[in-house]
Amino acid sequence: MSQQTTAGTPARPILIHDPTLRDGHHAVRHQLGREQLRAYAEAADAAGVPVVEVGHGNGLGASSLQAGRALLSDAAMLSVVRDALSSSRLGVFMLPGWGTTENIRQAVAHDVDLVRIGTHCTEGNLAERHLGLLRDAGVDAHGVLLMSHMATPERLAEECAQLVGFGATGVGILDSSGHYLPADVTARIAAIRSAVDVPVMFHGHNNLGMAVANSVAAAEAGATILDACARGFGAGAGNTQLEVLVPVLERLGYDTGIDFYRLLDAADIAERELMPAPPTIDSIGVVSGLAGVFSGFRNRVLDVAAREGVDPRDVFFELGRLQAVAGQEDLIEDVTLTLRAGSTGRDERTASHV
Structure with missing residues (x-):
């Protein structure tokens, strides 16, 4: 050139x-x-x-x-x-x-x-x-x-x-x-x-x-x-x-x-x-960027959220609120379990009023 x-x-x-x-x-x-x-x-x-x-x-x-x-x-x-x-x-x-x-x-x-x-x-x-x-x-x-x-x-x-x-x-x-x-x-x-x-x-x-x-x-x-x-x-x-x-x-x-x-x-x-497919800006990528969460958390968040039945977008936004950083991968599990417990509590309260 x-x-x-x-x-x-x-x-x-x-x-x-x-x-x-x-x-x-x-x-x-x-x-x-x-x-x-x-x-x-x-x-x-x-x-x-x-x-x-x-x-x-x-x-x-x-x-x-x-x-x-x-x-x-x-x-x-x-x-x-x-x-x-x-x-x-x-x-x-x-x-x-x-x-x-x-x-x-x-x-x-x-x-x-x-x-x-x-x-x-x-x-x-x-x-x-x-x-x-x-x-x-x-x-x-x-x-x-x-x-x-x-x-x-x-x-x-x-x-x-x-x-x-x-x-x-x-x-x-x-x-x-x-x-x-x-x-x-x-x-x-x-x-x-x-x-x-x-x-x-x-x-x-x-x-x-x-x-x-x-x-x-x-x-x-x-x-x-x-x-x-x-x-x-x-x-x-x-x-x-x-x-x-x-x-x-x-x-x-x-x-x-x-x-x-x-x-x-x-x-x-x-x-x-090297790759099964080039990276794309999917919905999770956008949420992760908006939340300001370390990009290396992506796969772990998706895995844990799927296992626990929690929306991974909620996990990213909560990690962003907590200002999670690289090296705090264990926080992903803690946040996901907390969100699941909160969701379960809401479901139980809703059911009791039906």
Whole structure:
């Protein structure tokens, strides 16, 4: 694609980070196999995607009964994708509490190029030890804030400045529930951009159909790293769609450095090899986004609600009211049982008056 804007001015560089093989794991209950990982990683590498991220949906160390058992170990996933990449950098993600310093050391031993440490949007201090370890190891380390719609732009800026102080070489926010509109993103990225002197990133979900627009808003507000997944493969209603975002950015005068045709080929491989069907914005996706609930809760909510005979939409809205966050998966069961008990009580009271 052209490296010049229509006005002839140099294109603005922007880095695309591809978590298809990590966030996409949520959509298939963390069951991607070796050949699936290899096929997509090789295709993304051939397209010149700068960073390919791999792992359990919740990151290093998260394979468990609570968050879902992955088909492969962290070490196996890292080995397969490391071997498949010749030019793309290898990225991983970790949430303190799921992952530990030992998980980080294992990732570093597999020659990972970039580690993202994620925390809840107001708990960046939980990343201090991990960012310090990576800083001392000389590994590129980003601090990222989940469920960022729960905090003001000013608070997010303060948290990101703190992460830089801990050693983060990049910072940013995740729209973990697909709740944002472009103006929300603009305000938050602009505030962060004014508070730090490292690259700023944005990671979108598409529950309200705004992921590409939100990503563009982030870039226009100063973000220089954007996340996107092939076919939008990711939790909930899916992520920002990679093969759509890249040409949109190029039309707007950004330079991604990605080969467009090969990117389309990679997206075709992803649809064929990784997913039963591309993510869609269904009714549950819309409700989850409106409620501001972590997209990774989707499958668990549907399973528990079906088992208990409770409307999953009610579960999402109640989880949103309680401001549930990643790592509180057990709350899904508690909320569902409470709603069932309340419904049973109403039915009994109604029956007594018939």
